[in-house]
Amino acid sequence: MPLRPEQSSDDVFGKLDPLFDQSGTSHRQTDDTLTFRKKDQVAQDKMSVFDGGILQIRKDAVGAVLHYQLTSKALLFCFLAPLLFLGVAKLTIAIGNVEKPPVETTDTANKAGKKIGSCRSIL
Known part of the structure; x- marks a missing residue:
């Protein structure tokens, strides 16, 4: 100045x-x-x-x-806080990907559908 x-x-x-x-x-x-x-x-x-x-x-x-x-510790925290929230978001996405059930292929889904359908026709 x-x-x-x-x-x-x-x-x-x-x-x-x-x-x-x-x-x-x-x-x-x-x-x-x-x-x-x-x-x-x-x-x-x-x-x-x-x-x-x-x-x-x-x-x-x-x-x-x-x-x-x-x-200033307060201003430093204001700059670093978004990194904390970004880390929590990335961790949430990673945990969601680990806990998600595996995606079924169309062949597996068709076989499962036939087995269920054949059981119904018997009853």
């Missing part, structure tokens, strides 16, 4: 400070880096989805840029 040239790292992190002044959140700022960790965050916290992260202000060719690396 590009920043205005007149903004210092203290100004940028000062504007973001309300996001990190929540219960269960610890943060530390050193020079151009802000590191935070969250533990037992409340649902009303605007950044409750994230468990921790690093925000850095770096100088690029375009000027100062805010780089961030955030970690």
